[in-house]
Each structure stands twice: as C-alpha cells, then as structure tokens.
Amino acid sequence: MPSTMPPLPADALVVGLAVDVAAFAIHDGELRVLLVQRGEGPHLRAWALPGGLVHPGEELAEASLRVLHDETSMDLEPRHLEQLHTFAEVGRDPRGRVVSVAHLAVLPHGTVAVQGGNEVLGAEWLSAHNPPPLAFDHADILAHALARLQVRLEYANLALEFLPEAFTLPELQGVYEAILNRQLDKRNFRKKLLAQGVLTPSGERRSGVGRPAQLYRRAKHARTAAL
Template identity: 75%
Template sequence: MSRLTLPPQATQVGLAVDVAAFAMHGGELRVLLVQRGALPHARDWALPGGFVYPGEELHEAALRELRTETTVQLEPRHLEQFYTFGEVNRDPRGRIVSVAHLAVLPHGTVHVTAGGHTLGAEWLSAHQPPALAFDHHAILDKAIGRLQLRLEYGNLAMEFLPDTFTLPELQGVYEAVLNRRLDKRNFRKRLLSQGILTPSGERRTGVGRPAQLYRRAKHARIAAL
C-alpha cells in the first residue's frame, strides 16, 4: 500500500496549546502567567503553553505545559478547549496554530513558582494584565468572555469556591469575573430560584451574624456549551 503524502501546496503547520488558568485570590479574578525564558519574547509575560508532542492528546498537552512551566500540580476543577488561534503571523517562528484551553484551579491555589525553562510565574490580574507575548492578550480576552458566558449557562462560578460557601462568596465570584457590581437582592433571588444550590445545614461563624452555607445541588453539573 502506498503511503499517503501531502500535496506540494500544503502548509507545514506547528500545533501548540495555550492555557488560560484562572483562580480567585483576595476577591479578584487572577490568571496564571509565566515569564518566558527563551526567544522569542524572552522575559515577557505569557500564558503557559507549548508545542503538542506526537501521539499526545490536546488536553494532555495542556496539563503537561501547565505543570511543567509552573509548580502547579493540582488537577484543575475545570478544563476545556474554547478556541483555536491560527492567524498567519501570530508567531515569528513560523505557522503555528494554538488550541487554547480554559482552566479553573482549585480554591486555595495561591503559591506558584516557575518551572522548566520559565523565569517566573505569578497570579496576576485577569482584567488588567501586563503586556503579553504573541497574541496572548487576544487569547486572554477570549477566555474571559468564555468564562463570563459559563457563569450564566454552565454553573462554573462554584468551581472557584470550596465545597461549601456563602451566597456573598458566590456573588463575589460573579462580580470578579464580570468585573462589575451586582444587586445583592436580585442576585440571591435569581440564584436560589434556579435550584442549583442546596443548604449544607451548616453556618459559618465569625464577625456578625452566622452565614448560611450552601453547596452545589446534586443535579446541578457544569453544562456543556
């Protein structure tokens, strides 16, 4: 049997992944960024990412790059492909197509340092990031838009929180992701009417009145879009 060959006009394309990994820190939506240690864009901030290995699934490549370029070893609470970036001149090394992934890291994921060939790694403001390498500003903007859509149609906000949480904590996630304030009464009325929350039977004590704790209802799973 003859081997199939590409036509002479076919373009040689490199396949890569980039990961927009989010978490809540101090009531602010943060994105995990790394400082590149190699050309091009050496010392610039970028999303974790790199080339896909032969025989490697795309989600496996995304997890490998996330764990190699940073010290984050925890399994994301959520990981999905959300867009493909393939502009002709997006990378000076050649024609490289990147399959972008969105990740939500577990509650409490704070400490992170550089790994592999990166010079640094930090959780920085998602809505006000520093200058980014390649087209990573466009990737981050698209990821935030996807995240905002997921709040309304995928119940993703709860993935940023521990298993039990208060309504003000949940509202804080919505406000951080949407980057705007929400009316407290309308927010609670809408969320409780959807049937996606159930009281845990516990209250959080501290300053002021003990707050009712909630958890995700058993039937409320992250919806596929």
C-alpha cells in the same frame, strides 16, 4: 493490506500544533490569571500564558495539563478544563507557522503556589482584567477566555468551580462580581440564584463577625438558568 493513501506533496506546509492555557483562580476577591515570564526569545522576559508544542501522540487536554505543570511547577489539576478557540493567524509566531488550540482552565479554591519551571523565569497569578502586556497574541487569547468565562457563568454555573465544597452566598456573589468585573445587587442576586435550584443548604453555618452565615452546596440535580 497496504495503505493506498498518497504521500504528502514535497511542498506541503509544515505547521506546528501548540496549546496555550488561560488558567483562572480567585485570589483575595480578584479574578487572577496564571502567567509565566518567558526565559527565551522571542519576547524574552515578556509575560505569556503557559503553552507549548503538542508532543506526538499526545491529546490536546494532556498537552495543556503538561504545560501547566512544566512551566509553573503546579501539581494541582484544574477543576474545569475546556477547549476555547483555535488561533491560527499567519505570523502569530515569528519562528514559523504555529496553530494554537487555546484552553480555559479553572483552578480550585485557595491560593495555588506556582514558580517558574522549564525555560521560564517565573510564574505568578496576575490580574485577569488588568494584565501586563502579553507576548504573541496572548492578549487576544485572554480576551476570548474572559468572554467565555462570563458566558459560562450564565448557563453552566461555572462560578461554583472557584469555591470550596461549602460556601456562603456572599462568597458566591463575590466570584460573580470578580469575573464580571462589576458589582451586583445583593437582593436580586440571591433571589434569582436561589430560584434556579442550583444550590442546597448544607445544614451548617460559618461563624464570624455578626450572625453565623448559612453554608450552601451544589445541588445534586442542579438545573441551569441565566441570571
């Protein structure tokens, strides 16, 4: 049966659909965001979040993973990926009307090597709390992503996605402090976190300077609560 859907009017607005990805990882105790240096205008040589137009028939999550790989040569997939916010300010891109669905990503524990791909000059993990000037409205996107990341600490235990399978309580506290950009009281942090039931002892200890540290894992049926 032929479709009765009327065609779009000739003066219909043509809008480009894009994705931009704020990808985070902990490096040397600091929260870093993955940035690329643009190799073409507008904003030539400026730092930006990985991003690009969505291909026909491509899901938004697929597009986000694609641009991460294409622009940073990174083969490792995020441990967490979620839609963040839609940015549709008129004039956000001088090339035309482009609506971006921003995503937040968390990369696994450990240093993830990146390098520029496609038409970018380079890719680096830079400070998330003190980034360089960013192209387009990417400073706003990063600010939204940081705020979401901090909220997700409180009710989704997202800090655990930054760590290896087994970790110490000081390492977990370090993730919280890196994301919140402030120090936490050690005793109160441990007391509240252990009371939530989100962790379980692994039965192993890590040797180092002083007394071997107890290792923990995510509890199988972890409940969430705010610190």
